[in-house]
Amino acid sequence: xxxxxxxxxxxxxxxxxxxxxxxxxxxxxxxxxxxxxxxxxxxxxxxxxxxxxxxxxxxxxxxxxxxxxxxxxxxxxxxxxxxxxxxxxxxxxxxxxxxxxxxxxxxxxxxxxxxxxxxxxxxxxxxxxxxxxxxxxxxxxxxxxxxxxxxxxxxxxxxxxxxxxxxxxxxxxxxxxxxxxxxxxxxxxxxxxxxxxxxxxxxxxxxxxxxxxxxxxxxxxxxxxxxxxxxxxxxxxxxxxxxxxxxxxxxxxxxxxxxxxxxxxxxxxxxxxxxxxxxxxxxxxxxxxxxxxxxxxxxxxxxxxxxxxxxxxxxxxxxxxxxxxxxxxxxxxxxxxxxxxxxxxxxxxxxxxxxxxxxxxxxxxxxxxxxxxxxxxxxxxxxxxxxxxxxxxxxxxx
Amino acid sequence: xxxxxxxxxxxxxxxxxxxxxxxxxxxxxxxxxxxxxxxxxxxxxxxxxxxxxxxxxxxxxxxxxxxxxxxxxxxxxxxxxxxxxxxxxxxxxxxxxxxxxxxxxxxxxxxxxxxxxxxxxxxxxxxxxxxxxxxxxxxxxxxxxxxxxxxxxxxxxxxxxxxxxxxxxxxxxxxxxxxxxxxxxxxxxxxxxxxxxxxxxxxxxxxxxxxxxxxxxxxxxxxxxxxxxxxxxxxxxxxxxxxxxxxxxxxxxxxxxxxxxxxxxxxxxxxxxxxxxxxxxxxxxxxxxxxxxxxxxxxxxxxxxxxxxxxxxxxxxxxxxxxxxxxxxxxxxxxxxxxxxxxxxxxxxxxxxxxxxxxxxxxxxxxxxx
Numbered sequence: 001x002x003x004x005x006x007x008x009x010x011x012x013x014x015x016x017x018x019x020x021x022x023x024x025x026x027x028x029x030x031x032x033x034x035x036x037x038x039x040x041x042x043x044x045x046x047x048x049x050x051x052x053x054x055x056x057x058x059x060x061x062x063x064x065x066x067x068x069x070x071x072x073x074x075x076x077x078x079x080x081x082x083x084x085x086x087x088x089x090x091x092x093x094x095x096x097x098x099x100x101x102x103x104x105x106x107x108x109x110x111x112x113x114x115x116x117x118x119x120x121x122x123x124x125x126x127x128x129x130x131x132x133x134x135x136x137x138x139x140x141x142x143x144x145x146x147x148x149x150x151x152x153x154x155x156x157x158x159x160x161x162x163x164x165x166x167x168x169x170x171x172x173x174x175x176x177x178x179x180x181x182x183x184x185x186x187x188x189x190x191x192x193x194x195x196x197x198x199x200x201x202x203x204x205x206x207x208x209x210x211x212x213x214x215x216x217x218x219x220x221x222x223x224x225x226x227x228x229x230x231x232x233x234x235x236x237x238x239x240x241x242x243x244x245x246x247x248x249x250x251x252x253x254x255x256x257x258x259x260x261x262x263x264x265x266x267x268x269x270x271x272x273x274x275x276x277x278x279x280x281x282x283x284x285x286x287x288x289x290x291x292x293x294x295x296x297x298x299x300x301x302x303x304x305x306x307x308x309x310x311x312x313x314x315x316x317x318x319x320x321x322x323x324x325x326x327x328x329x330x331x332x333x334x335x336x337x338x339x340x341x342x343x344x345x346x347x348x349x350x351x352x353x354x355x356x357x358x359x360x361x362x363x364x365x366x367x368x369x370x371x372x373x374x375x376x377x378x379x380x381x382x383x384x385x386x387x388x389x390x391x392x393x394x395x396x397x398x
Numbered sequence: 399x400x401x402x403x404x405x406x407x408x409x410x411x412x413x414x415x416x417x418x419x420x421x422x423x424x425x426x427x428x429x430x431x432x433x434x435x436x437x438x439x440x441x442x443x444x445x446x447x448x449x450x451x452x453x454x455x456x457x458x459x460x461x462x463x464x465x466x467x468x469x470x471x472x473x474x475x476x477x478x479x480x481x482x483x484x485x486x487x488x489x490x491x492x493x494x495x496x497x498x499x500x501x502x503x504x505x506x507x508x509x510x511x512x513x514x515x516x517x518x519x520x521x522x523x524x525x526x527x528x529x530x531x532x533x534x535x536x537x538x539x540x541x542x543x544x545x546x547x548x549x550x551x552x553x554x555x556x557x558x559x560x561x562x563x564x565x566x567x568x569x570x571x572x573x574x575x576x577x578x579x580x581x582x583x584x585x586x587x588x589x590x591x592x593x594x595x596x597x598x599x600x601x602x603x604x605x606x607x608x609x610x611x612x613x614x615x616x617x618x619x620x621x622x623x624x625x626x627x628x629x630x631x632x633x634x635x636x637x638x639x640x641x642x643x644x645x646x647x648x649x650x651x652x653x654x655x656x657x658x659x660x661x662x663x664x665x666x667x668x669x670x671x672x673x674x675x676x677x678x679x680x681x682x683x684x685x686x687x688x689x690x691x692x693x694x695x696x697x698x699x700x701x702x703x704x705x706x707x708x709x710x711x712x713x714x715x716x717x718x719x720x721x722x723x724x725x726x727x728x729x730x731x732x733x734x735x736x737x738x739x740x741x742x743x744x745x746x747x748x749x750x751x752x753x754x755x756x757x758x759x760x761x762x763x764x765x766x767x768x
Contacts, residue, residue, distance in 0.1 A: 043438070043501035043512035049463030053502060053509045054443045056458050063448060092419045093444070096539035103538065125539070282418075310418065313506045317421045317541055318556055 059085050063097065072111065075101050079117050086124070090252050090281050095121050112142055119151060126321040128350060131155060139171075146175035153184055160352025162192050162383060179211050183220055190227050191354065193384025199227045218244045222254060229261060230354060232388030237261055252283065259287045260355075264389060268295035279303075282310050286325050289333045304333050323347035327359045337366035345372060352379070354387060361393040368398040418507050420445050420540045422532060426482065426515075427547045428523050435482060435493045435517040440503050440510040441532070448536040449476060465511060466500060472513060473497040479532040484523030485565065493519035523548075525567030530557035550710065575714045582718020585697045586726070591659050591762065592690055593726060598666035598755055599628050599683050600730060601748050604738040607673045612748065614738040621738070624679065625731050629723065631684035637716050639691030644698055644712050653766060655692045660762035662686040667756035670748060694719055 046053070069075035079098040086094035099121055105114050115138045122131035135152045139145060149172030156165035169184040176184075182205060189198035202224050205211055211220045221244035228237035241258045259271045271291035278284035285307045292300035307329055314320040324347050331340035340363040348360050357376060364372035379385070380394065387394075422445065426437035443460050446452060450471050452460045473496065482493045499514040526546060533540040542557035546566055553566050586592055603624040605612040615621040642648045666686070669676035676682060698715050737743040 043440075043503040043514075045501050046462040049461060049466065051462045052459045053462060053465065054460045056444070056447065056453060056460065058458070060444060060447070061453065061456070061458055092539070093537060096419060096537035099538045100536055309506045313421075314418055317418070317543055319419060319541070 069101050072105050075105050076113050083120060088249055095124055109141055112138055112145055116147060144175050146172040150184060157188055158351055158353050162188050187223055191383060191385055195230060195386050230387050234265055256283055263290060272297060286329055293333055324351060324356055324359060327363060331363050331366060337363055341367045341369055341372055358390045361390050365393050365398050370398055373398050420537050422542050424542055424544045430522055430524060430549055433519045433522050435519060437515045439513040439515060442508060442510050445533055446511055469500055481529045483527040484519035484521055485527055486521050486524040491520045493517040525565055527565045529563045531562055534559045575710050578711045578714030579718040582715040583722040586719045586722035591663055594755055595663045595666055597730060599679055601670055603628060604734045612744040621735055627680040628683045629727055631680040632687040633720055635684050635687030636691035639688045640694045640716055641712060643692050643695030644708055650692060652696050657763055657766040658689045659693050660759050660766055662689055663759035664756050667752040670752035
């Protein structure tokens with residue numbers, strides 16, 4: 001690693017030779033990945049019987065032998081706990097355990113709570129089509145299930161089907177609390193040319209204190225933070241994030257949103273300080289690798305390699321669904337814009353949130369791809385999306 | 399209800415889970431002239447703990463001692479979830495597996511138990527029938543990733559809840575050999591930089607440079623002679639480096655090889671524009687063939703065959719490359735021969751074609767260095 005930094009800093013001193021720098025850097029990256037590949041993965045025999053191989057979290061200890069949960073109510077409670085744990089600890093094995101607990105109760109038709117939990121698991125595993133079918137079938141039988149409408153609205157929204165999303169919010173309006181419907185509609189308005197209106201509505205809602213404390217409040221603050229970022233109001237975004245992150249446990253999604261905001265503002269040191277304790281989490285590792293590379297942190301190469309290893313393992317198992325993150329890594333860390341664009345375009349096939357749009361625009365610009373830029377701009381123009389962070393990229397056609 | 403509701407909204411974003419789902423890594427090896435099966439099965443300790451209670455003293459940590467004490471259960475209960483059967487000539491025979499050695503291995507998401515396996519089938523397997531039942535009951539999202547080496551071929555496959563039993567076997571040697579010939583043909587035909595390099599060298603093969611100008615080659619024999627010398631020289635050297643790189647004797651980063659290939663195309667075009675400085679075209683084909691061979695090797699490596707059974711894939715792929723090359727030569731050279739006396743071919747096609755190839759290759763070179 002030392003050799004690498006010396007070689008590149010020499011290149012930088014020469015200044016004039018921009019390419020040499022890059023070429024030398026690439027050579028060493030290639031060399032190191034080769035060495036790392038050779039060094040890893042040989043079985044070994046530990047020296048002592050007392051050597052600890054793995055520590056189990058209390059939730060893992062409690063798993064024991066999860067056979068049947070006995071009753072449907074138990075299964076629902078247990079699956080809910082597993083899904084929450086999976087989200088909070090970002091551990092997808094627990095989604096599998098939740099599925100196992102629910103499987104004896106998957107009659108046709110299964111009860112609404114079971115169907116909703118299954119749809120949630122499927123969404124989290126990016127099986128969007130399955131989740132949508134499950135929710136649609138549920139709503140055919142129970143058209144007044146507000147929660148199902150809400151989930152369907154979100155499913156449509158994250159995939160860029162805004163008209164369907166709006167329709168689902170409206171359908172749920174008769175059974176959902178009014179504040180929930182307002183938030184649901186505003187989240188779609190923010191992506192469909194009515195950002196100022198949505199921003200005002202939600203700010204008023206936040207000031208009114210009508211949103212129920214706890215999760216609804218937190219959801220409201222999250223959306224406000226995202227809308228503030230979309231308008232380039234970074235200080236306000238930070239305030240809303242701090243409000244949303246006040247109570248433990250802090251949802252990882254919000255922690256990453258806050259650190260993405262820090263990355264936008266160049267606060268690399270804060271990102272590293274905040275996420276260093278989460279080095280075993282893939283999403284944290286991505287942000288650490290970006291921040292470390294930008295600030296020439298001594299662990300930059302290690303974090304980059306660690307994330308690359310995770311990508312390789314995901315690819316090997318045929319479950320590389322983290323395309324948004326992968327594209328960001330390829331663009332912002334490994335400096336492979338063409339590869340990033342390919343990944344960003346594949347990601348765009350399934351996810352169309354504002355961050356998916358940003359990575360598509362950024363990788364199109366970096367690889368000078370006019371068609372991909374056009375593709376993103378058509379979506380922006382069609383829905384009237386405004387987004388300050390990607391505005392320079394929108395203006396500059398490659 | 400309300401709690402559930404809002405929770406859902408926070409989770410329904412596109413963000414991915416951090417820790418990867420559960421996978422086990424299974425390697426098996428068989429030979430068609432032996433009844434033995436050997437291999438290794440890496441199982442995450444967290445996963446194993448769902449099937450066998452490993453943390454016997456319940457202190458929240460699994461130690462090497464605790465794992466070792468479960469050897470009998472690993473050999474019995476866990477290996478019973480994996481059954482391997484040999485298939486040959488319409489018959490099937492079981493291959494009971496035994497745990498011969500227990501070790502530990504580090505994978506990206508933590509420590510795994512490495513179970514070394516040994517078994518005997520009573521007959522040499524042509525194909526293998528594998529039934530994988532591990533962990534699906536506890537975690538339906540679990541995958542078993544199998545890598546089977548059979549003689550020189552490697553087959554990879556994935557077991558999942560919906561696909562627990564699979565029959566695996568390599569195609570017959572001749573079928574896979576044909577497959578590699580096909581790949582070789584395909585890759586020279588779509589590898590536009592190799593085609594352009596070859597064509598650039600062949601542009602003047604039907605001409606001779608005399609007193610500051612191109613003259614048509616006086617005879618078919620002479621044109622054929624020049625063509626053959628170029629093609630043979632190119633074939634000799636690119637076959638050499640293709641073999642050396644595939645065997646792992648030479649390794650160069652692909653951006654370097656790709657850039658060098660672009661440079662050879664540009665130089666070939668320059669040679670056509672300044673023919674008096676490059677009288678022996680076959681020398682150029684000979685030297686630059688070394689670089690193009692490395693490019694072919696990276697394609698062959700992408701087909702995933704560098705680590706076993708190198709010889710037949712290499713031979714087949716190389717043969718395919720040559721067949722594709724012959725096809726290109728047989729289309730181009732007769733046309734060039736017929737046109738060789740025309741003003742168009744000598745004064746326009748060769749210089750303008752070479753110039754545009756030079757520019758194009760220059761652009762590639764800059765792109766590939768970036």
